[in-house]
Amino acid sequence: MTRLPKLVVFDLDYTLWPFWVDTHVDPPFHKGSDGAVRDRRGQTVRLYPEVRDVLERLQGLEVPVAAASRTGEIEGANQLLELFDLDRYFVHREIYPGSKVTHFERLQQKTGVVFSQMIFFDDEKRNILDVSKLGTEWSYLHSCPEWNESSNPKSGTGDICKGPSWALRSSPVDEPHLKHKTERKS
Ligand SMILES: [Mg+2]
Numbered sequence: 001m002t003r004l005p006k007l008v009v010f011d012l013d014y015t016l017w018p019f020w021v022d023t024h025v026d027p028p029f030h031k032g033s034d035g036a037v038r039d040r041r042g043q044t045v046r047l048y049p050e051v052r053d054v055l056e057r058l059q060g061l062e063v064p065v066a067a068a069s070r071t072g073e074i075e076g077a078n079q080l081l082e083l084f085d086l087d088r089y090f091v092h093r094e095i096y097p098g099s100k101v102t103h104f105e106r107l108q109q110k111t112g113v114v115f116s117q118m119i120f121f122d123d124e125k126r127n128i129l130d131v132s133k134l135g136t137e138w139s140y141l142h143s144c145p146e147w148n149e150s151s152n153p154k155s156g157t158g159d160i161c162k163g164p165s166w167a168l169r170s171s172p173v174d175e176p177h178l179k180h181k182t183e184r185k186s
Helices: 051-060 074-083 100-111 125-132
Strands: 007-010 065-069 090-095 118-122 137-141
Touching: 007 100, 051 065, 065 100, 074 090, 090 100, 100 118, 100 125, 118 125, 125 137
Parallel strands: 007 065, 007 118, 065 090, 118 137
Antiparallel strands: none
């Protein structure tokens, strides 16, 4: 039988969207009549294209999802989750600066899920290193700041999540920023 995580935790910047919310864009954000989300300067901001499908898939599997971000732009990050209509997927949001160990300890307190039954997606090694010490499964998403919709769609991988203990698979995705690697904890 396939084992599913009890909680899936996503970073925000360069995990759900291709920018740092505190430096690359200019909050506050708003949604135009055309449905596009824009920042204060009118710059359109987008999610990575697979994000909605991944979150829908997890919801369909009844796997709860949380956000863990160390951005200082707390209000802007929350605003984006709401404007992108992603807030309904996240049972908890831990968004504030500092080591993600704190974010995960709070998530464990709030959900009762032990670290070893969580899986964490992040693009920064420092976060992966911190959180992996707790015993959480993780998947490292390679940052791809230059990524855009014209990037080579054939260069990605088909699995979004494939760790030694988890066997959660998504519909195939073909974007380079979702390349990942997982390693068994020592
Ligand atoms: Mg990030």
